[in-house]
Amino acid sequence: MPGRKVPAVTFRTRVRDESIEGPNPFRWQDVTSDDYFKGKRVVLFSLPGAFTPTCSTYQLPDFEKLFGDFQAEGIDAIYCVSVNDAFVMNAWGKSQNLENVKLIPDGSGEFTRKMGMLVHKDNLGFGMRSWRYAAIVNDGVVEQWFEEEGYSDNCDTDPYGVSAPQNILEALKSVKAA
Numbered sequence: 001m002p003g004r005k006v007p008a009v010t011f012r013t014r015v016r017d018e019s020i021e022g023p024n025p026f027r028w029q030d031v032t033s034d035d036y037f038k039g040k041r042v043v044l045f046s047l048p049g050a051f052t053p054t055c056s057t058y059q060l061p062d063f064e065k066l067f068g069d070f071q072a073e074g075i076d077a078i079y080c081v082s083v084n085d086a087f088v089m090n091a092w093g094k095s096q097n098l099e100n101v102k103l104i105p106d107g108s109g110e111f112t113r114k115m116g117m118l119v120h121k122d123n124l125g126f127g128m129r130s131w132r133y134a135a136i137v138n139d140g141v142v143e144q145w146f147e148e149e150g151y152s153d154n155c156d157t158d159p160y161g162v163s164a165p166q167n168i169l170e171a172l173k174s175v176k177a178a
Helices: 033-037 053-065 067-072 086-095 110-114 165-177
Strands: 010-016 026-032 041-047 077-082 102-105 118-120 128-130 133-138 141-147
Touching (some): 010 102, 053 077, 141 165
């Protein structure tokens, strides 16, 4: 994976628009891979689904809490991508009180498929979802890759550790020290 360019995809996002009145002041906005990755060094992490236990209890909150530490290591942004639509991702972000981590909705799974990380999760009633992984992406090119063990369809477990923020932070520090 290192050295590979992230796929060129257009993500369908929902953004707040103060000019829209009523209870749902959001509009559709297309955001491209270039918009997210060009000219930036970012951490990208992916997980099976918004609101799921490991993702909501550990992975996302820990990335949020450690954002300053990542910035100190030269990271401009942290992105979480999931095969969920923009409505679900926005609701999840709101429920998690996110200020630092940006959520990317990959509703159709196109980005995840092109990253080679799309798996069946039918055993959980999820359909097609992302395998858990993370990457350090520099100007759209994968610099370091962190993939959980056991990549497979309908996996009985949900491995978590390799793509944990603490592990990625340690990898960033060790590269800098080398």
